[in-house]
Amino acid sequence: MTTTGTTQVNATRAQTNNVPIGILLMVAATVVFALQDGISRHLAGTYNTYMVVMVRYWFFAAFVLFLANRAPGGILATARTDQLGLQIFRGALLVAEICVAVYGFTLLGLIESQAVFICYPLLVAALSGPVLGEAVGWRRWMAIGMGLIGVMIILQPGAGVFNPVAVIPFVSALMFAVYGLLTRYAARKDTTATSFFWTGIAGSVCMTTVGMWYWEPMIGSDWLWMALLCVSGVAGHWLLIKCYEMAEASAVQPFAYFHLIWAAMLGIAVFGEVVRTNVAIGAGIIITAGLFTLWRERMKG
Template structure:
């Protein structure tokens, strides 16, 4: 298998692992407090990140950063985004939540203009506008039965978009390992107090679900790292939308969710707009990274 083929295969497996992770989260958050579920997940995340750094003899170095407030801020932002999105899974289901959350790459592109000074041309701005139109199709504001709860995954997408841009900003001075460790530890510290405050006794069988959540989350992170070791981001990024497909399948087959026509149509618009933006951002052979910036 070529590097490109291996990268695509790894990205597909990564999205499957992340969709299964969301399925575990939806089940556990439906039975127990979201704060507690996310707290335990972050305890494992922090232990994994610190263990990885320690195994490389770089634990102390991983905490060294010239921008501690930036690292802590992006870690807190990511933590809050996870809490909101997991809560949305329990209220809206996996399929509908992910259909709205799929707007994230478009939001990231828009925020990058403001924070990183990246350039976006008229066609990509139109794609971003089309993506928001797709979300409006999904949300159907003003329609009978509309609930403001549906805005939760949209808020989560905006938060993750800002987190992604801040991560790229941190990468200018810090290693990936430093950002990884700060994300895990900051989240674990932030979640411990509310998680313990809302602690609920967990049935023995559900500890198995929790172990599955932590295990598949670790697998997803490992596959994600391996994906970008095997192939360039521009090649594999379009396959990230498979998480929506896998999560929807889990929602329908495991949790009995239904896919309304407006959700399918709206998600299709969002995905098409996102793919256009990703492909326009990829430099053509011989182009520099900024040559396609105004496309």
């Protein structure tokens, strides 16, 4: 999912490089984020998506304010930026992506949504040339093309039963890829703490502006699910921050694909979803292409 803020935490890590602990923390984070996706699907299936994401972002904003207050210089120092417009746009783009992703969960389920969404690292690689001016070699383009073939196998656009709704998770992945690239661009001038701060604050303000018009009364048991959703978001971010403090991103990033495995297990066990053959084949191709791209990046580094 939509993993809020995962792309900017990797810049603030200590000098330690304990890869086994880093891998454990990454796997734990994928478990938490898969649970978050499942809770989001449950709540958004009953209540308005905008309201669900808005409440989730209130808690996220409180979390980044807490972190900023504890940082050297406090909130004012953390919030200081010469790229305010870019930071606000990043935050707005991410919260819009989360709304699209959660809406996709309610229409397509966790398995199919996540199977398509995992192509986002390949989209980042494809767009890094035009957006950041980075060199994209033929091997990377080959991996990108392979991953997109995997997406096509999942979506089956040539089949007579093609459902246009199936494009939603691809749109979500594209939005998240652009967000990731903008985060890398912002990192040329701003610290990770500043980018993380504006992700939560700008996203919360934008979502409140929209979501307050869609408020619905919620039953008591669902408020417990909402509280768990908020806590899982904070727990996931904390695990990722600790993960990237413990180990280099290139060593632990491949294990982020465990997110799809946990989401599939949750989709089958809780929501009665099934893994269609084309989805399994397409997801396998996407993961292979993504791992190849990560390996190439590591070799270059």
